[in-house]
Amino acid sequence: MLQRLFQGKKGLLILMAVTLLLTPLHGWALEIGAPPPDFELPGIKGDTVRLSAFRGRPIVLKIATTWCPSCKVQVKELALAQDVLKAYNAAVIEVYIDEPLQDVVNDVQTRPTALASVVAVDDGQVARKYNLLGIPRVLVIDRDFLVQRDRGLLTADDLAAKLKSLDR
Numbered sequence: 310m311l312q313r314l315f316q317g318k319k320g321l322l323i324l325m326a327v328t329l330l331l332t333p334l335h336g337w338a339l340e341i342g343a344p345p346p347d348f349e350l351p352g353i354k355g356d357t358v359r360l361s362a363f364r365g366r367p368i369v370l371k372i373a374t375t376w377c378p379s380c381k382v383q384v385k386e387l388a389l390a391q392d393v394l395k396a397y398n399a400a401v402i403e404v405y406i407d408e409p410l411q412d413v414v415n416d417v418q419t420r421p422t423a424l425a426s427v428v429a430v431d432d433g434q435v436a437r438k439y440n441l442l443g444i445p446r447v448l449v450i451d452r453d454f455l456v457q458r459d460r461g462l463l464t465a466d467d468l469a470a471k472l473k474s475l476d477r
Contacts, residue, residue, distance in 0.1 A: 338459040339439070345370070345448060345456050346438035350404065350429035353414050358429035360402065361454065367399040367475055368450040369468065371426075372435060375408055375416040379462060380445040388422035389465035397472045401426035406436050406444070451475045 339345060345360065352358040360370070369387065373380035387394070387401055394401060403426050405413045410430050417428055435441065449458035449471050458471055 339448070339456045341457060341459070342455050344454050345450055348404075348435050348438065350431060350435070351410070353410065353417060353428045353430065358402065358404075358427055360450075363400040363402065364454045365452055367397050367452060367472055368448075369394070369399055369401045369463075370448040370450060371401065371403045372431075372439065372441060372446040372448075373403065373405060373444050375405060375412050377444050383445045383447060383462055384420060384424055385422055386463060386465045386468070387426070388424045390468045391423075391425065393465070393469040393472060394425070397476070399472060403428045404431050404435050405429070406431040406441065449475075 347359065347361045349357055349359045360368070371380075371383055371387065373383065393399075401424065405416075405428070408430060413428060413430050439446070443461065445461060447458070447460065447463040448456055449463075449468070451457050452475070457475060463471075
């Protein structure tokens, strides 16, 4: 039965899809303790956003889209953590992939929650450099510009704990 399911081109595509779904995403995560790939992207305010410009501060890097329901949940979690982010002088960088600039601007302007963040639109380099396979992807980068977390959703409480652990 399974042999028949995986025959031919269609079967190969099904097998590849099943393999991707069953493969843990952490296999494509950046190594903890390694520097993240730097990028320079257009910001939604007409500025240029460069990740390394935030070196010396904790950085929360969220890679997302405007249409992803989990990405919207992540925005709410980051908004809930505003006081903690402020206390640690952490920068929140949001990078939107495969999105027209105006869609990102509209999405940020119509959010029900306030989130102090720097927002940029990916031109393809972040998706490529970070081997992006799933969204949202949330990285925590320490003051020394080293990755300390690279996974999916991050709750406000878990973010607070992670930021506290960076100060040890």
